[in-house]
Amino acid sequence: MPDAWVSVSLTSLALLAGLVLLAASVNMFGLSKRWDPSLKHCFVTGGSSGAGLALAKLLAQNGAHVSIVARDQAKLNKALEELEAARQNPQQVFRAYSFSVNTEAGSAAAIEAASEPFDGRCPDAFFLCAGASRPGFFVEQTEESLRTGMEQTYYAQAFTALAASKTMVQQGVKGKIVFCSSILGYFSMVGYSTYSPGKFAIRGLAETLQSEFMLYGIDVHVAFPGTIYSPGYEEENRVKPKVTLKIEETDEGATPEVVAKIILDGVRSGKFHITVDFIGNVFRSSTAGSTERNSYALDWVHGLIGYIALPIWRNSVDSTVLKHREEHEAYLRERGLRS
């Protein structure tokens, strides 16, 4: 039918024109200039283990001053040794601080301590890797466990972002904040009611600040890694519901080092959302909405793949959950959760 072809052609032309226009406008605000960590002061929370430590070591290898913050002093000491092993030149300053960053006061104190070797000048880049996951069925949660989940995912980063922003604005430092969300900040499923909301919230905060910090020349980045083979992951799998483990059994994860490298590359090249593998790219492209994209052309491809593949994948996730109903009934009965 001629009319339909005309419509399709016009739509495609409009799309092409749009893509060309948008591809041209991708590099704004000097993001095309690559950021160099060399001799920048990088502040890393959750920096004594997992991806946080890998990121800290990578920054050290790239010539940065690195301050890592966590709670466990023993882990911090060990991490500091690993940073020293990555030293590139004698100018670099490596420090490890024991602070609890899930309050504004704790975060502010950590930043103040880290600024001391620099005559009070605050760090140039804040990598907020603090976080933990404790999956489980929603019916087994309590007010306390939901609150703890939010503390461990959202507040662990939000208050450091708050303290860091105030300091950077006060001192006129045009720095960077790098949040760590998760692919479970793009979608969710059974078992993640204590984790996903907080990771979605991290995205919400990053989206707000990416806009708002244009007032200050502060760049915002947010990473969305999937499974990371770290001590935290093993801990998480100990308590994860069987049905969730089943759904995830074909997932491929990555080592902290691989994830850290991709995140640092993304920060260097000015990407707002940073995803670490093909699945991450598909989710990123399929959920972007009005979020600043890195490549409108590439995202079109990933988005198209997602439009077809994600519903198919989702159907199989739903099937697995439905098949689990009987076993789950028995599980509830054993725990006296059935009246």
Place this chain on the structure above:
Amino acid sequence: MFGFSKRWDPHLKHCFATGGSSGAGLAFAKLLAQNGAYVFIVSRDQAKLNKALEELEAARQNSQQVFRAYSFSVNTEAGSAAAIKAASKPFDGRCPDAFSLCAGASRPGFFVEQTEESLRTGMEQTYYAQAFTALVSPMRHRKPWSSKASRLKGKIVFCSSTLGYFSMVGHSTYSPEKFAIRGLAETLQSEFMLYGIEVHVAFPGTIYSPGYSEENRVKPKVTLKIEETDEGATPEVVAKIILDGVRSGKFHITVDFIGNVFRSSTAGSTERNSYALDWVHGLIGYIALPIWRNSVDSTVLKHREEHEVYLRERGLLS
């Protein structure tokens, strides 16, 4: 799937509505009453609750319907549990069939003016107020899925916002929470397939309610400027669209064209209502949203000088 094709009917269903004494929550409660439901509204302000109860009575369809208004603070598990227990009493302890969680408030402002307290308050009012009610709602009391009684499907309706699909300057105490509501709804939509409970989440934009006037009193000028061309809707219009969405089994419920565009453009693996329609909305979004975003960013950048003066006045620059 799961009988979504059969339209849900509020008639004689036991509906529990938080944030039910004003705004969209009240409009939704009245609409349920007009459709023959039993309605229990919960909020904190007793005076508002009394007035709301009168409005429910005015919407009464038959003498069987039961309307009640309870004053409870639902942002703790205990408060939510007490509210649901009170609402179950007239039914010999049988808990509600449908939960409409409209509790929430917005207090916009610049991030650098926030404190730990203000960020936590935002989470309390907007996320926990809905999460804890969802926590205490029916699972523990529902019959096993294999029994006949379970064919009466329970429902939970969360209230997020278009600011749960995107964000911008001024909404750091609200958007994270609305994104979190989406995250919880996405988790439970999957998990509650274990129990036969259907999850819905609404994403309204601007609603012309008392809450909106309050919100605009404190909203940063630059945010107001960006939003000046936004069209809002009355609570009644929003409530009708949400109820229609719940009836027809839509997971994400958006209330206008902009909402549809955002919904389609951010869906990812989320269950869609119409893959064909979403393709059109998504295409429009792919072209139009970045253009809109560019203008938002421009407005923010132009505001830099004025903002610097603002910060200096408040001693936030050294």
